[in-house]
Amino acid sequence: MKDFFKYTLATITGIIILSLVVGLICVISLVGMAASDSATTQVRDNSVFVLKLSGSVDERADDSMDFLSFLSSGDMESAGLDDILASIEKAKENEDIKGIYIEAGEVSFDSYATVQTVRDALADFKKSGKWIIAYGDEYTQMAYWLASVADQLYLNKTGMIDLKGLGMKAEYDTGLLEKLGIKYQAVRVGKYKSYVESKTRKDMSPEDREQRMAYMQGVWNRMLKDIAESRKLTAETINQLVNDSIVAFANQQDYIEAKLVDQLLYPEEFKSLMKKKLELDEDADINQLSLKQMISVKGKKQDDGEKIAVYYAVGEITDEDLSSFTGSGGIVGKPVAEDLRKLADDDDVKAVVLRVNSPGGSAIASEQIWHAIKLLKAKKPVVVSMGGVAASGGYMISCGADYIFAEPTTITGSIGIFGLIPNLSGLITDKLGVTFDDCVTNRYTNYMENLVLSGNNADELRIMQGYVDRGYDTFLSIVADGRKMEKDQVNEIAQGRVWLATDAVGIKLVDKLGSLDDAVKKAAELAKLDEYHTAPYPAKSNWLENLMETENQGSYLDAELRNILGDQYESWVFLRTINKRNKLQARLPFSTRVK
Numbered sequence: 001m002k003d004f005f006k007y008t009l010a011t012i013t014g015i016i017i018l019s020l021v022v023g024l025i026c027v028i029s030l031v032g033m034a035a036s037d038s039a040t041t042q043v044r045d046n047s048v049f050v051l052k053l054s055g056s057v058d059e060r061a062d063d064s065m066d067f068l069s070f071l072s073s074g075d076m077e078s079a080g081l082d083d084i085l086a087s088i089e090k091a092k093e094n095e096d097i098k099g100i101y102i103e104a105g106e107v108s109f110d111s112y113a114t115v116q117t118v119r120d121a122l123a124d125f126k127k128s129g130k131w132i133i134a135y136g137d138e139y140t141q142m143a144y145w146l147a148s149v150a151d152q153l154y155l156n157k158t159g160m161i162d163l164k165g166l167g168m169k170a171e172y173d174t175g176l177l178e179k180l181g182i183k184y185q186a187v188r189v190g191k192y193k194s195y196v197e198s199k200t201r202k203d204m205s206p207e208d209r210e211q212r213m214a215y216m217q218g219v220w221n222r223m224l225k226d227i228a229e230s231r232k233l234t235a236e237t238i239n240q241l242v243n244d245s246i247v248a249f250a251n252q253q254d255y256i257e258a259k260l261v262d263q264l265l266y267p268e269e270f271k272s273l274m275k276k277k278l279e280l281d282e283d284a285d286i287n288q289l290s291l292k293q294m295i296s297v298k299g300k301k302q303d304d305g306e307k308i309a310v311y312y313a314v315g316e317i318t319d320e321d322l323s324s325f326t327g328s329g330g331i332v333g334k335p336v337a338e339d340l341r342k343l344a345d346d347d348d349v350k351a352v353v354l355r356v357n358s359p360g361g362s363a364i365a366s367e368q369i370w371h372a373i374k375l376l377k378a379k380k381p382v383v384v385s386m387g388g389v390a391a392s393g394g395y396m397i398s399c400g401a402d403y404i405f406a407e408p409t410t411i412t413g414s415i416g417i418f419g420l421i422p423n424l425s426g427l428i429t430d431k432l433g434v435t436f437d438d439c440v441t442n443r444y445t446n447y448m449e450n451l452v453l454s455g456n457n458a459d460e461l462r463i464m465q466g467y468v469d470r471g472y473d474t475f476l477s478i479v480a481d482g483r484k485m486e487k488d489q490v491n492e493i494a495q496g497r498v499w500l501a502t503d504a505v506g507i508k509l510v511d512k513l514g515s516l517d518d519a520v521k522k523a524a525e526l527a528k529l530d531e532y533h534t535a536p537y538p539a540k541s542n543w544l545e546n547l548m549e550t551e552n553q554g555s556y557l558d559a560e561l562r563n564i565l566g567d568q569y570e571s572w573v574f575l576r577t578i579n580k581r582n583k584l585q586a587r588l589p590f591s592t593r594v595k
Contacts (some may be wrong), residue, residue: 041296046098046278047287049091049294053136053143054105057081057114059314059357059387060540079291081114081387082312082536085516087294088121092128094297097289098278100125102150104136104143110357111388112219113407115142117515119226122149133277135270138162144260145223148230154273157264161255162248163238166216166223174202181426185451187465189472190416190496199420211498218500219409231259305531306350308523309343310516312536313354317361317369317393331358331397333365337372339538344376350532351381351523354401355516360393363417363471370478373400381526385519386410386510391498395509396475399482403522405514406501413509415479416496417471419464425455483508 061080091097100122109115122132126149134147135154139161147153155161177183177199186196194208204212224235231238241247241258255261265273274286289297315330343349354373360366376382377400384390384398386406391414398404398412406412428434436453440446450457451464476494480487485508493499493507504510512518524532 040298041289041293043094043096043289043297044287045096046280047096047289048274048278049087049097049100050103050288050290051084051088051100052103052105052291053107053146054103055079056108056110057084057118058110059114059355060312081117083295084118084291085121086299087291087297088118088125090294090297090299091289092125092130093300097130099131099133101274101288102132102134102147104134104139104147106138106140107143109142109388111411112142112223112409113386113388113411115146116222116226116407116409117387119146119149120515122146126151131277133274135265145227148227150230152262153231153260154263154265154270155252155255155261157252157266159252159264160248160250161260163242163260164247165242166220168212168216170198170204170208172198172202174198174200181424181428181431183423183426185421185423185457185461186418187421187461187468188416188418188496189468190418190494192498193414193416193418193496196418196420199422207497214503215411215498215500218502222409222502233259303533305533306527306529307348308351308353308520308527308529308532308534309346309349310353310355310520310534310536311339311343312357312538313369313394313397314357314387317358317365317397319362319365331361331365331369333362333368337368340369340372340376343537344379349380349535350529351383351527352376353383353385353516353519353523353534354398355385355387355519356390356394356398357387358394358397359389359391360396360414363393363396363475366393366396367474367478369397370400373397377402381523383519383523383526385514385516386412386501392416392496396478399479399509401482402526403519404509404511405516405519405522406504406510406512407515408500408502408513410501410504410510411498412501412504413493413497413499415475415490415494417468417475418496419468421451421464423452423455423457425453428453429455479509 056078057080058078059081061078061083088100091100102122126132132150133152133154134150135156136143136147137156137159139147139155139159141162141164144161144163174184184196184199186200188196191205191207192211194205194211197205197208221235224238227233228235228238247260252264256264271286272282275282275284278286280286313331313336317331317333319333321332321335340352343352373382382401384401384404386398386404387410388407389411390398390406391411395412395415429436436449438446444460444463447460447463451460476487476490479485479490479494483490493509499507499509501510501513505513514522520532520534
């Protein structure tokens with residue numbers, strides 16, 4: 001018995017000591033990683049910035065992913081547009097960096113405008129006299145559009161270029177829902193407000209087809225123009241090539257003859273070419289800087305002059321934080337409105353640039369944010385810079401600014417409102433035989449239950465339609481007030497229609513085509529600032545902070561689900577969280593993510 005207690009005590013003591021040692025090692029490792037993460041990268045002479053096109057590119061990187069990606073691959077699997085643009089600018093300024101190498105791979109972007117913005121930054125980089133070269137085993141369509149800006153473009157001898165044109169395949173679940181006895185009831189304003197059609201139709205409405213085709217054709221024309229100019233071809237030649245064949249299945253030599261690439265090389269041959277370009281011996285190493293390293297490279301001091309706040313409004317607009325359901329935060333009405341009020345009261349901030357990249361969402365939360373922007377504008381200039389999409393609720397929060405910039409391929413407009421409610425009476429009552437009876441104090445006490453469970457709810461739908469009509473009227477008034485237009489003028493171009501920014505300028509929804517930098521310059525002009533610097537809001541939390549926050553633990557799974565579900569991801573998230581959403585929605589009818 002004495003031995004039993006002795007061995008038991010020894011085991012417990014050993015476990016405690018082991019736990020303390022492991023805990024100490026973890027703390028030391030975390031501190032070391034944190035220190036490494038904040039350390040400045042030293043750039044060696046004759047270096048190359050390697051822009052690897054892999055993973056996903058969004059408006060701002062999800063820093064909560066960095067730690068998990070570090071453990072799995074030692075590099076980031078997601079990148080932020082802000083980080084990429086800053087890194088390209090630092091590479092342009094740094095004398096030790098001789099050029100940029102674009103390494104093509106499997107990459108997705110949150111929008112066409114994101115691809116174009118990076119491409120435009122690379123084109124600006126070339127003005128410094130430095131070179132850009134690109135190489136890949138395979139170029140996806142978006143990767144090729146971006147990489148075509150390079151001075152020389154190379155392909156693996158067995159590689160491919162998947163240039164094919166733009167298209168959308170919309171899914172309609174109405175037939176499946178009918179078999180299940182489920183019917184979705186849509187209340188909407190705007191003949192182009194097509195979000196509800198995937199649950200109420202079996203095919204694309206003429207209006208939805210019209211707006212989608214106008215948008216895609218506008219983007220495709222821009223892509224053809226960019227590629228043609230860089231490759232010294234004509235847009236018509238490239239378009240004909242795509243029409244006549246499946247380019248991805250072409251013989252590699254055909255790419256040379258079509259002038260889509262400069263040379264076919266195996267990886268080791270390309271490496272030798274790189275060394276010759278850098279005037280290195282064959283056995284020398286190439287000094288390479290990844291995006292992760294470039295983020296830590298010290299840039300020029302940019303904190304002189306007055307402060308202009310750049311506030312990032314990115315993601316879906318919601319009434320409450322849905323990150324525990326979706327793995328991503330988005331634009332939450334009350335916190336964002338409070339942030340904007342703080343910026344209004346901050347005397348150090350002389351102007352605000354609102355960077356909007358949002359398909360919309362809750363109409364109520366959108367109006368809250370719009371109101372906060374209106375109060376902010378009363379105290380200091382507010383300029384909007386639209387990213388990939390600023391549509392529906394995303395447009396509502398934009399239109400209150402003093403001035404609006406958009407990228408040429410930005411999606412905007414979609415001024416409309418809808419509500420979408422499932423009716424389960426066909427499944428629950430007709431198929432399963434479950435019936436209901438009411439005991440209420442007032443006529444509409446169970447209005448939501450009637451909408452979902454009763455086949456006799458025309459009265460409730462009529463009242464809800466009135467609610468949606470009033471919401472649309474409010475939306476029109478907000479746009480008319482912000483854009484200095486008559487409400488009837490707005491109604492003519494609204495109706496839920498999606499507009500490409502190049503068209504939106506002509507109908508006064510956007511003031512000018514331009515970048516985030518253009519928006520900052522305009523804000524400085526309106527604030528009458530000669531010297532200024534920018535400060536991003538809200539501040540990013542680092543990976544260690546995100547690791548400790550339980551609400552961010554869904555981000556990794558969220559990214560994996562996005563990869564698995566593809567185009568169906570947005571619909572899955574919407575349905576998964578439908579009971580957490582406002583009854584009134586102002587959101588884009590389709591996903592903007594592209595590969």
